[in-house]
Amino acid sequence: xxxxxxxxxxxxxxxxxxxxxxxxxxxxxxxxxxxxxxxxxxxxxxxxxxxxxxxxxxxxxxxxxxxxxxxxxxxxxxxxxxxxxxxxxxxxxxxxxxxxxxxxxxxxxxxxxxxxxxxxxxxxxxxxxxxxxxxxxxxxxxxxxxxxxxxxxxxxxxxxxxxxxxxxxxxxxxxxxxxxxxxxxxxxxxxxxxxxxxxxxxxxxxxxxxxxxxxxxxxxxxxxxxxxxxxxxxxxxxxxxxxxxxxxxxxxxxxxxxxxxxxxxxxxxxxxxxxxxxxxxxxxxxxxxxxxxxxxxxxxxxxxxxxxxxxxxxxxxxxxxxxxxxxxxxxxxxxxxxxxxxxxxxxxxxxxxxxxxxxxxxxxxxxxxxxxxxxxxxxxxxxxxxxxxxxxxxxxxxxxxxxxxxxxxxxxxxxxxxxxxxxxxxxxxxxxxxxxxxxxxxxxxxxxxxxxxxxxxxxxxxxxxxxxxxxxxxxxxxxxxxxxxxxxxxxxxxxxxxxxxxxxxxxxxxxxxxxxxxxxxxxxxxxxxxxxxxxxxxxxxxxxxxxxxxxxxxxxxxxxxxxxxxxxxxxxxxxxxxxxxxxxxxxxxxxxxxxxxxxxxxxxxxxxxxxxxxxxxxxxxxxxxxxxxxxxxxxxxxxxxxxxxxxxxxxxxxxxxxxxxxxxxxxxxxxxxxxxxxxxxxxxxxxxxxxxxxxxxxxxx
Numbered sequence: 001x002x003x004x005x006x007x008x009x010x011x012x013x014x015x016x017x018x019x020x021x022x023x024x025x026x027x028x029x030x031x032x033x034x035x036x037x038x039x040x041x042x043x044x045x046x047x048x049x050x051x052x053x054x055x056x057x058x059x060x061x062x063x064x065x066x067x068x069x070x071x072x073x074x075x076x077x078x079x080x081x082x083x084x085x086x087x088x089x090x091x092x093x094x095x096x097x098x099x100x101x102x103x104x105x106x107x108x109x110x111x112x113x114x115x116x117x118x119x120x121x122x123x124x125x126x127x128x129x130x131x132x133x134x135x136x137x138x139x140x141x142x143x144x145x146x147x148x149x150x151x152x153x154x155x156x157x158x159x160x161x162x163x164x165x166x167x168x169x170x171x172x173x174x175x176x177x178x179x180x181x182x183x184x185x186x187x188x189x190x191x192x193x194x195x196x197x198x199x200x201x202x203x204x205x206x207x208x209x210x211x212x213x214x215x216x217x218x219x220x221x222x223x224x225x226x227x228x229x230x231x232x233x234x235x236x237x238x239x240x241x242x243x244x245x246x247x248x249x250x251x252x253x254x255x256x257x258x259x260x261x262x263x264x265x266x267x268x269x270x271x272x273x274x275x276x277x278x279x280x281x282x283x284x285x286x287x288x289x290x291x292x293x294x295x296x297x298x299x300x301x302x303x304x305x306x307x308x309x310x311x312x313x314x315x316x317x318x319x320x321x322x323x324x325x326x327x328x329x330x331x332x333x334x335x336x337x338x339x340x341x342x343x344x345x346x347x348x349x350x351x352x353x354x355x356x357x358x359x360x361x362x363x364x365x366x367x368x369x370x371x372x373x374x375x376x377x378x379x380x381x382x383x384x385x386x387x388x389x390x391x392x393x394x395x396x397x398x399x400x401x402x403x404x405x406x407x408x409x410x411x412x413x414x415x416x417x418x419x420x421x422x423x424x425x426x427x428x429x430x431x432x433x434x435x436x437x438x439x440x441x442x443x444x445x446x447x448x449x450x451x452x453x454x455x456x457x458x459x460x461x462x463x464x465x466x467x468x469x470x471x472x473x474x475x476x477x478x479x480x481x482x483x484x485x486x487x488x489x490x491x492x493x494x495x496x497x498x499x500x501x502x503x504x505x506x507x508x509x510x511x512x513x514x515x516x517x518x519x520x521x522x523x524x525x526x527x528x529x530x531x532x533x534x535x536x537x538x539x540x541x542x543x544x545x546x547x548x549x550x551x552x553x554x555x556x557x558x559x560x561x562x563x564x565x566x567x568x569x570x571x572x573x574x575x576x577x578x579x580x581x582x583x584x585x586x587x588x589x590x591x592x593x594x595x596x597x598x599x600x601x602x603x604x605x606x607x608x609x610x611x612x613x614x615x616x617x618x619x620x621x622x623x624x625x626x627x628x629x630x631x632x633x634x635x636x637x638x639x640x641x642x643x644x645x646x647x648x649x650x651x652x653x654x655x656x657x658x659x660x661x662x663x664x665x666x667x668x669x670x671x672x673x674x675x676x677x678x679x680x681x682x683x684x685x686x687x688x689x690x691x692x693x694x695x696x697x698x699x700x701x
Contacts, residue, residue: 140188467505
């Protein structure tokens with residue numbers, strides 16, 4: 001890995017992403033950027049390139065918390081500060097690893113010295129290092145809940161607090177939050193999502209010339225980073241000057257009542273929650289005007305600001321991707337056409353950069369990759385970058401992800417689908433709130449919200465000697481351990497003589513996330529449209545519940561002659577919903593194959609992540625056809641799963657006046673509860689939780 005960052009002006013395409021980052025450099029009050037996109041699209045490269053363009057900051061000399069000498073923090077642990085002693089240093093970009101501990105993020109307090117010496121020996125964390133700089137979180141959607149909670153608290157209050165049994169340290173922590181994520185790996189908690197001021201979607205370019213230029217510049221940079229950076233130094237300096245000029249102009253930008261009414265109308269029209277969207281959009285529009293060298297906010301500024309600040313805030317159905325209807329946005333803004341002021345002329349065009357490539361280039365993080373094609377200008381006030389060359393291109397046809405699903409079509413006569421008896425996929429019924437399903441016992445998996453587990457957070461249930469660095473002190477147990485030895489240790493004053501062996505850490509019980517593996521019957525016996533629609537609605541509801549409880553999910557479907565792993569275990573519940581929606585039905589019912597496939601998937605996952613306990617959810621009517629003794633083979637497969645201690649739930653989809661009760665027999669073999677679709681609802685009269693616990697008690701006995 002090179003130590004010389006890739007220049008921002010050399011990034012190919014990625015116009016929206018570069019603009020969003022630069023607007024935050026102009027006005028940090030905008031609130032940061034969330035970058036969504038597939039892997040290898042230069043997300044990390046672009047963010048790191050921003051750090052070298054930020055203006056330096058003045059900080060109190062010797063202060064580990066970067067206090068502003070003009071307004072030092074009165075609660076700074078390194079204070080009080082003497083006036084006049086300060087130094088200039090570059091703004092920092094601090095990276096938060098996904099697997100970081102809470103102490104690494106917020107800082108650690110030396111409890112032993114605090115108890116024995118009465119001093120606050122505090123080691124600052126990443127929140128202190130990022131103060132007045134950039135906090136960058138790669139794969140922010142994979143952060144644990146305990147880290148997300150600390151981030152939310154710091155982002156909301158502008159400070160970070162560390163408390164250990166009555167000993168408290170607080171310091172200022174105001175930073176520009178930038179996060180990247182791959183939506184295929186799971187979505188972000190709504191509370192943290194709303195804390196990002198802007199959001200941008202990125203994708204690799206499909207233009208051949210752009211991809212060639214990306215590879216050319218990436219190879220040139222890797223061969224000689226210093227020479228490559230020197231080649232773009234003039235453009236980088238010009239961009240720094242433009243950021244400084246925009247910052248100086250920002251206080252003079254006039255956000256009149258007309259612009260405010262446009263912003264309010266747009267936010268109300270898209271039914272965003274709360275008022276943060278209005279405030280962020282207003283700040284972004286002002287930054288756009290300053291970036292363009294103007295003091296008046298125009299309709300074009302409001303439109304561009306809305307496209308960056310609202311997609312992740314609008315109300316949407318579960319599993320819908322963020323986005324904004326631009327036609328609706330234009331319709332709302334057309335109501336104010338008569339109020340539009342005369343635009344100011346454009347500033348002088350910036351010189352083009354070296355290489356004269358097909359755009360402002362950039363590499364992918366994991367190898368050759370590209371950015372989005374350059375965006376068309378929004379009008380005479382459209383912002384531009386030094387070294388950037390705008391060009392209009394014909395728009396590509398929208399992909400499958402952006403189109404409405406076409407109506408199901410019957411398979412042609414004589415085709416494989418027709419011969420297998422498949423029927424087209426049917427839409428899922430509306431999702432509903434489900435009863436809580438959990439895994440019995442006490443686990444030690446990743447933090448979540450489903451099953452009981454020993455975690456670093458939650459209620460205290462006991463004490464033990466610390467394993468490694470002490471983080472959660474159990475004060476009463478520590479005092480109790482140290483008390484019998486005070487006379488032998490020569491205690492003469494009121495203080496307690498505490499040694500390392502006396503320390504006890506709290507044992508806490510909270511909730512963990514599980515691996516929820518769905519085994520869905522998609523055979524001909526489930527093919528009735530109303531029935532399969534209800535089944536899909538139930539599975540969709542369980543997927544939504546898994547998302548809220550921070551689970552990993554996987555899906556196996558069985559029909560015809562075999563079972564298929566439709567979705568390998570993943571944190572992306574959206575992917576599971578998409579696979580479910582496209583699921584066709586028909587053919588025989590190879591129940592044993594579905595259970596055996598589940599056994600194999602769980603075996604592999606235990607090797608990959610032994611601490612994450614599985615929950616098997618079998619959605620079927622219990623029928624089994626195909627091959628000799630299909631029910632006997634299904635029972636053997638079920639006993640194999642039960643023998644390994646796999647927690648299971650059978651969702652009985654059988655309906656009609658005549659019922660065979662085969663799902664109940666399957667549940668007995670799996671040693672798990674059996675619930676009907678109606679009992680799965682949280683508002684059902686049936687007490688599902690009690691049923692699950694009673695079944696687990698019988699199994700333990």
